[in-house]
Amino acid sequence: MNALEATGVWKFYGDFPALREVSFQAPAGGCLALLGRNGAGKTTLLRILAGLSRAGRGQVRILGGDPRERETRARVGVLGHGISLYDELSALENLTLFGRLYGLAEARERALEWLERTGLERVRDARVREFSRGMRQRLGVARVFLHEPAVLLLDEPFTSLDDRASALLQELLRAAIRAGRTVVLSTHQLREALQLATQVALLVRGRLAYTGERSAEMLEDPGWLYRQYGEG
Amino acid sequence: MRQRILITLSGVAALLLARNLYVMLLQLPDEKEQQAVFRIIFFHVPDAWTAFLLFFAAMLASVLYLATRDLRYDALAVAATEVGLAFGGANLVTGMIWGSNIWGTAWTWDARLTAMLIGCLLYAGYLMLRHAVEEPTERAKNSAVLSIMAFADVPIIFFSIRWWRRMLHPAPVVWGGGSMSPEYWRMLFLNWAPLLLLAAVFLAVRMRQEVEQRELEALRRRAHAL
Amino acid sequence: MGFVRQSLTVAAKDLRAEFRTKEALNSSVAFALVILLLFSFAFEPTQEQTREIAGGLLWLAFAFAGALILNRSFARELANDCLDALVAAPLSGAALFLGKALANFVLLVAVELISLPVFGIFYDVNWTRQWGPLLAVVGLGTWGLTVVGTLFSALTVNLRLRELMLPMLVYPVLAPALLAAIQLTSPLVMGQPLNAELMVWLRLLAAFDVIFTALTLALVETVLVR
Numbered sequence: 001m002n003a004l005e006a007t008g009v010w011k012f013y014g015d016f017p018a019l020r021e022v023s024f025q026a027p028a029g030g031c032l033a034l035l036g037r038n039g040a041g042k043t044t045l046l047r048i049l050a051g052l053s054r055a056g057r058g059q060v061r062i063l064g065g066d067p068r069e070r071e072t073r074a075r076v077g078v079l080g081h082g083i084s085l086y087d088e089l090s091a092l093e094n095l096t097l098f099g100r101l102y103g104l105a106e107a108r109e110r111a112l113e114w115l116e117r118t119g120l121e122r123v124r125d126a127r128v129r130e131f132s133r134g135m136r137q138r139l140g141v142a143r144v145f146l147h148e149p150a151v152l153l154l155d156e157p158f159t160s161l162d163d164r165a166s167a168l169l170q171e172l173l174r175a176a177i178r179a180g181r182t183v184v185l186s187t188h189q190l191r192e193a194l195q196l197a198t199q200v201a202l203l204v205r206g207r208l209a210y211t212g213e214r215s216a217e218m219l220e221d222p223g224w225l226y227r228q229y230g231e232g
Numbered sequence: 233m234r235q236r237i238l239i240t241l242s243g244v245a246a247l248l249l250a251r252n253l254y255v256m257l258l259q260l261p262d263e264k265e266q267q268a269v270f271r272i273i274f275f276h277v278p279d280a281w282t283a284f285l286l287f288f289a290a291m292l293a294s295v296l297y298l299a300t301r302d303l304r305y306d307a308l309a310v311a312a313t314e315v316g317l318a319f320g321g322a323n324l325v326t327g328m329i330w331g332s333n334i335w336g337t338a339w340t341w342d343a344r345l346t347a348m349l350i351g352c353l354l355y356a357g358y359l360m361l362r363h364a365v366e367e368p369t370e371r372a373k374n375s376a377v378l379s380i381m382a383f384a385d386v387p388i389i390f391f392s393i394r395w396w397r398r399m400l401h402p403a404p405v406v407w408g409g410g411s412m413s414p415e416y417w418r419m420l421f422l423n424w425a426p427l428l429l430l431a432a433v434f435l436a437v438r439m440r441q442e443v444e445q446r447e448l449e450a451l452r453r454r455a456h457a458l
Numbered sequence: 459m460g461f462v463r464q465s466l467t468v469a470a471k472d473l474r475a476e477f478r479t480k481e482a483l484n485s486s487v488a489f490a491l492v493i494l495l496l497f498s499f500a501f502e503p504t505q506e507q508t509r510e511i512a513g514g515l516l517w518l519a520f521a522f523a524g525a526l527i528l529n530r531s532f533a534r535e536l537a538n539d540c541l542d543a544l545v546a547a548p549l550s551g552a553a554l555f556l557g558k559a560l561a562n563f564v565l566l567v568a569v570e571l572i573s574l575p576v577f578g579i580f581y582d583v584n585w586t587r588q589w590g591p592l593l594a595v596v597g598l599g600t601w602g603l604t605v606v607g608t609l610f611s612a613l614t615v616n617l618r619l620r621e622l623m624l625p626m627l628v629y630p631v632l633a634p635a636l637l638a639a640i641q642l643t644s645p646l647v648m649g650q651p652l653n654a655e656l657m658v659w660l661r662l663l664a665a666f667d668v669i670f671t672a673l674t675l676a677l678v679e680t681v682l683v684r
Binding site: 369378 | 606627662674
């Protein structure tokens with residue numbers, strides 16, 4: 001069974017098609033890099049995969065289930081542009097909250113574990129509002145991995161990370177892929193993302209122009225794929 | 233073809249109205265207790281019936297939109313609400329004309345008029361929400377939810393206002409709904425027919441306009457994306 | 459994790475966050491007090507007048523001040539894209555909604571329980587004589603305000619003019635509930651017990667709560683998933 005499957009997915013904003021006939025499969029234990037310009041539909045597609053949006057037409061299957069089903073959502077981790085943390089709550093309170101919502105049996109203990117793994121155990125009771133940018137990013141990463149999701153959906157995760165957070169995320173993603181979990185990340189052709197990727201998909205104006213394995217050429221010259229498809 | 237149907241319907245409505253006006257003004261005798269202006273009831277009451285029917289249609293269209301996500305139902309919902317508001321407004325204005333004629337005061341907090349006023353505010357809110365949301369799919373979805381909530385409220389509003397006026401003071405009522413001669417009842421329904429026809433025509437025109445507006449937006453968006 | 463536990467988790471989160479900053483709470487209480495004060499300029503109330511306007515005065519204060527809290531309900535989730543994280547979590551829309559509604563209810567009742575004694579002082583009214591039924595009415599009325607307001611908070615969360623749109627949409631829908639609450643509160647605050655006539659209003663209020671709780675729970679998932 002594929003970890004992710006999209007079949008004939010369309011998404012309309014009014015009469016405007018943001019996604020057109022998108023179909024792809026992502027096998028378990030791999031990393032799919034979703035490439036495309038701004039406005040190509042990467043975020044739209046990720047939101048549908050995350051269950052935040054409904055496809056206009058077509059079908060999406062995550063781990064065999066509909067993305068909106070509770071069982072499916074419990075096994076998916078989502079990291080968007082904002083880091084989804086509450087400023088007035090402490091780091092520990094934030095992680096415990098999400099741990100509980102994701103049905104973790106010992107949410108607090110797991111939260112403490114992850115605070116340690118991300119180097120935030122000293123500030124566990126400090127409000128997130130007081131955190132530096134890098135600390136927030138690391139906490140955001142902790143939140144995504146907290147419930148050990150089988151599928152991770154990340155929207156341009158490396159774009160605003162500092163070095164420490166970026167290294168942490170890469171390490172965690174590599175470990176996750178090795179453990180057989182599936183990662184989908186959208187990216188602007190950044191080196192870090194392409195290094196992790198086993199599979200690549202290119203969205204051009206809502207259509208999937210290319211899907212296939214990540215090749216050596218793509219790694220050496222990240223712009224190669226864009227040029228291949230006339231995106232310059 | 234469509235154009236022709238709409239023009240025919242409008243023509244029929246106009247003829248019926250003309251005929252009714254003739255009968256109303258020249259043939260029907262004055263009602264026993266009320267004055268000549270009572271004839272306004274032939275518009276006042278069917279306006280309310282038509283508005284209610286249209287708000288009901290808007291609710292149905294909203295439910296169908298949420299079930300199918302077909303934007304044509306959204307066009308129907310907004311068209312029905314707008315035309316419904318027009319008829320609701322007409323009901324209010326005719327009620328006020330009548331009131332100022334009979335009682336000397338335009339607004340007497342009559343239960344039915346007050347309930348209609350709240351209903352109109354409710355649906356004016358619907359239109360305001362639509363104006364505030366730019367993205368068509370989001371707009372359709374959210375206004376559908378509002379339309380369903382609004383219509384669920386309509387009977388509650390009606391009942392509560394009626395109880396309020398009954399309890400407080402028996403204020404002058406626009407029309408007790410009591411006895412009326414059979415000729416008047418017949419005219420009431422006979423005048424409803426052209427109003428319904430007009431409502432259907434307005435509905436069709438507004439729906440087409442909504443659909444075309446949306447297509448235009450999509451084309452503009454496509455043009456910008458290129 | 460069960461529905462109830464998830465709702466309580468969300469409610470606790472909202473309350474904890476609010477009590478840390480007290481932004482909405484403070485401005486809401488201040489607004490309520492200002493309304494009570496300003497109305498005393500308008501009315502120069504003697505005991506006679508207070509008897510008639512008490513309910514209206516209190517519920518206007520509660521409704522207007524309450525809008526500040528209700529607005530914040532989903533607006534607080536916008537910072538850092540928290541709303542997305544909540545919708546993506548294995549949490550049913552109804553559980554999320556109920557949690558927020560519960561938190562809003564607590565906050566609204568807090569504002570009201572502060573306003574009542576202040577009202578008693580400003581207007582020289584001993585409002586505790588029928589405190590049992592009064593609290594029941596305040597509870598029922600506030601719950602109606604809460605469910606409708608919380609849903610509309612979700613509906614308007616992405617709008618630029620959110621602070622303006624929320625009250626304009628909520629108040630017409632709430633009109634019958636506010637009417638019932640006002641009709642019940644005036645006599646209760648003045649120490650008059652509930653009679654058969656007033657019980658009709660109580661039943662209306664309860665029916666409103668039941669209908670709109672069911673409706674909002676059913677519709678919230680549609681609003682949250684774009």
